[in-house]
Amino acid sequence: MISVKQHLAAAAAALALAAVPAGGAWAGAKPKGAKATPPEVIMQLYAGKTSNWSRGGHAYWAPDGSFEGVNKSGDAVGIGKWYVTRNGKLCNEADWHKAVDGVVKTVSNESCWQFVTAPDGSVWERYLGEDGSWYRHKPEKQVSGNSQRRLFRKISKRLGL
Secondary structure, eight states: OOOHHHHHHHHHHHHHHHTSOTTSOOTBSOOTTOEEOOHHHHHHHHTTEEEEOTTSOEEEEOTTSEEEEEOTTSSEEEEEEEEEOTTSEEEEEEEEEEEETTEEEEEEEEEEEEEEEOTTSOEEEEESSTTOOBEEOOGGGEEESOTTHHHHHHHHHHTTO
16 A cells, blocks of 8 residues: 555656656756757748647747737737847737726836747747746647737727727
């Protein structure tokens, strides 16, 4: 019979193993030997696609450099631009609009991610804010086109934008 202590130890070990990404690098650490991802590669990863963020919300990275976002609760939109730097950063600068007590409030925000390419060719990224842990780029969290256009327009119209 397995004790509660042994069961918890086994569960903790399983969680620790699940946190190790394929390729042998520890979650949160920059892959050994990784170099800044070229801007044209980052552009190919994002231009004309909608990102479906893990924490909710969506971002459309238009090929012309314009940016449209919808927050996770579906009551605010972000309108702005996005760009990629020579040193492997993807940034968006957007004004986020939301109705608060019947009045539309606007907050300007800039968000950036840094990208590196590991020696095996895998692309890694980290959000330049919060804890900044590295993780593999997940193309499965993106779809071609502006999949949230209808919701973006609905919210924008409701806000009088």
